[in-house]
Amino acid sequence: MYGWIWRHLPGGTTGKAALALLLALGVATLLLFVVFPWVEPRLPFNAVTVGD
Amino acid sequence: MGQDDEVRRSGRLRTLTRGLGELLVTGGVVVLLFVAYELFVTDLLNDRRQAELDEQVQAEWRERPAGPAAAEAAVGAPLAVMYIPRLGADYRRVVLEGTAEEQLSQGPGHYPGTARPGEQGNVAIAGHRVGKGSPFLDLDRLVPGDPVVLETADEWSTYRVLGDPVRGDFGADPSGIPGRQVILPTQLDVVSPTPDAAADAPASGAYLTLTTCHPRFSARQRLVIHAVLDGAPVRKTERPDGPPALRGR
Numbered sequence: 671m672y673g674w675i676w677r678h679l680p681g682g683t684t685g686k687a688a689l690a691l692l693l694a695l696g697v698a699t700l701l702l703f704v705v706f707p708w709v710e711p712r713l714p715f716n717a718v719t720v721g722d
Numbered sequence: 723m724g725q726d727d728e729v730r731r732s733g734r735l736r737t738l739t740r741g742l743g744e745l746l747v748t749g750g751v752v753v754l755l756f757v758a759y760e761l762f763v764t765d766l767l768n769d770r771r772q773a774e775l776d777e778q779v780q781a782e783w784r785e786r787p788a789g790p791a792a793a794e795a796a797v798g799a800p801l802a803v804m805y806i807p808r809l810g811a812d813y814r815r816v817v818l819e820g821t822a823e824e825q826l827s828q829g830p831g832h833y834p835g836t837a838r839p840g841e842q843g844n845v846a847i848a849g850h851r852v853g854k855g856s857p858f859l860d861l862d863r864l865v866p867g868d869p870v871v872l873e874t875a876d877e878w879s880t881y882r883v884l885g886d887p888v889r890g891d892f893g894a895d896p897s898g899i900p901g902r903q904v905i906l907p908t909q910l911d912v913v914s915p916t917p918d919a920a921a922d923a924p925a926s927g928a929y930l931t932l933t934t935c936h937p938r939f940s941a942r943q944r945l946v947i948h949a950v951l952d953g954a955p956v957r958k959t960e961r962p963d964g965p966p967a968l969r970g971r
Contacts, residue, residue: 671741671744671745671748673740698755701752701755701756701759702755702759702763706755706756706759706763711823714941717907718821718933718935718941718944719821719826719831719833719848719907719933719944720905720907720908720909720910720933720944720946721907721908721910
């Protein structure tokens with residue numbers, strides 16, 4: 671998977687590395703600010719009230 | 723010919739194994755990132771939100787005409803500012819009306835329908851233990867006699883955790899209400915007008931109840947703190963810098 675991505679990134683080694691870093695940061699941002707806030711209320715360990 | 727087949731097959735197997743390995747490592751990194759999100763990112767977001775709420779509630783209190791507040795706060799509206807000196811001299815959280823996740827992710831939430839600060843009955847407040855600013859992370863550090871101060875538009879209400887402050891015995895209050903208890907999530911009567919009595923029983927005093935999850939990182943049980951109003955609420959015009967309990971007395 672990662673090998674395939676590496677082979678398909680354009681540019682030389684430096685360019686590939688920079689693009690790969692950008693890609694990783696993008697995925698992390700997406701996870702932190704979109705996916706996790708959506709997933710979290712659906713998980714069971716956040717209940718702090720009685721009666722729910 | 724047969725050898726070529728074998729080489730191709732082992733190559734495919736290697737690709738498959740590597741792909742599976744990469745997938746598992748990626749999954750692990752995502753889970754770690756989620757832990758970091760829960761422990762740090764939600765705290766950061768909550769800090770910012772609490773600062774906004776603080777400004778909002780202070781502005782509302784300044785602009786509000788004198789007189790009694792509306793009988794019921796709107797769900798999601800800031801209701802009071804809570805101080806717990808035992809958890810730090812700078813411990814101050816804006817409490818919102820409502821205990822849905824939408825409110826609890828912003829700060830401690832007041833159970834709708836329970837008493838308001840300073841009133842007879844039971845002021846019940848829920849808060850997150852871990853993440854979202856972790857307002858109630860160290861609730862188990864409270865000992866009998868510890869003050870919890872609620873600030874509203876015009877008044878300071880000082881509550882003290884029930885029990886014997888000298889011996890540290892949570893069960894020593896003559897009312898029989900424990901200062902601290904660990905219960906099942908289904909035990910609704912902790913937020914009754916008189917804690918641990920029937921939900922429709924009359925209030926026998928002015929109480930404060932704090933609930934959070936227990937043990938940490940789990941939702942199996944609830945940690946509950948009960949406190950009782952210490953004296954009458956104090957007008958803010960008389961004590962602009964807060965009751966003595968805020969300065970460790």
